Amino acid sequence: MRLILAGVLAGLLSATAAKADEMVFTSWGGTTQEAQTKSWAEPFAASSGIKVLQDGPTDYGKLKAMVDAKNVTWDVVDVEMDFAIKAAKDGLLEPIDFAAVPKADLDPRFSNEHAVGSFYYSFVLAWNKGAVSGEPTSWADMFDTKKFPGKRTFYKWSAPGVIEIALLADGVPADKLYPLDLERAFKKLDTIKSDIVWWGGGAESQQLIASGEAAFGQLWNGRVFALEKDGADVGVSWNQNLTAADVLVVPKGAKNKDSAMKFLAAATSPTGQAKFAEASGYAPINTKAKAEMPADVVKGLPDAHVDGQINLDMNY
Structure with a gap:
């Protein structure tokens, strides 16, 4: 932001x-x-x-x-x-x-x-509809570069959110996330590291998705709300949305x-x-x-x- x-x-x-x-x-x-x-x-x-x-x-x-x-x-x-x-x-x-x-x-x-x-707020999965074919429905889709090619953007601070997302994408049940398996999470992130664009602030995350520089993203729900208000053609999945304050x-x-x-x-x-x-x-x-x-x-x-x-x- x-x-x-x-x-x-x-x-x-x-x-x-x-x-x-x-x-x-x-x-x-x-x-x-x-x-x-x-x-x-x-x-x-x-x-x-x-x-x-x-x-x-x-x-x-x-x-x-x-x-x-x-x-x-x-x-x-x-x-x-x-x-x-x-x-x-x-x-x-x-x-x-x-x-x-x-x-x-x-x-x-x-x-x-x-x-x-x-x-x-919630971290949600958002995407630029013009840059994506189909609709991703889970964090696992963020890691499936064959089904959904393109750059993906994540918050540059790994906690809270990114570690949990990687573990969920790797099949860890939501009620088994903690204690966090950091080694497993970073190993999962390594599988798509060449396709990751890191954002450091909410305005940057909006710009990455709106421009199509990143096809998908882990965004604060309020930033998706702002994109929608501005008329951006974005999609959002609330499945496994991650809440914090x-x-x-x-x-x-x-x-x-x-x-x-x-x-x-x-x-x-x-x-x-x-x-x-x-x-x-x-x-x-x-x-x-x-x-x-x-x-x-x-x-x-x-x-x-x-x-x-x-x-x-x-x-x-």
Whole structure:
């Protein structure tokens, strides 16, 4: 996922933290951060008077370096849950002030002492219909280059997702995935390594599929949603969709912690979550959000595709 920022703003944010009446929100860029901006940042700024500056894409190494140097310029960061779990153990995150951030209606799977859910997503199998003959229906098809020739694209970070996909494609039953057999997974990936294009961000994954540079891909469902909204001729299979969540965290030493907690409360509210889900195609983590969403949007969310769905183990 990528966000292109003006050079002046990027330089400013790297040099100094936001002012007292400002805060910095960092996410993955592209259509996801655009949806977060319109659903969360803009309404929050209008109601609170706190200006929300945007930065990105999320960079785990940069977050750690900021905390280590005691020069933190980010206030709220969207991260993957497995990173949040490790970062909390490493002392990189502020605890969430649940006196300021209502917790009762948040899905407990995606909230803990140092993080609150951002959104709930699925990895799905997507393809460019113009580049593919037929319809792949399983992760095994991603590894069948004779039946389905062409480049395939995977997330460059092997966990969560890629290792599980390789094992499922190699015949491991969904309920036997953990503990992960890494040797078996990498051996399976080696069988198609010359046909793999790795993507590092969601916007890149969209571009690879839309352009046909990659015929098939492991994509976040929200990125397929964005492609469909843009009129791209793409197909999607929800069979064996792999679910996980992004969460919102506050880096240790954030200079606008109070504003950050207020922002978290707004972002995780029923209205904030409903607006973001409608704009992105990702599922809300506030259990009351669906009551504020159109029925056709609810039908397209990951939790409407539970048959064959596999929950990734973020603690593994």
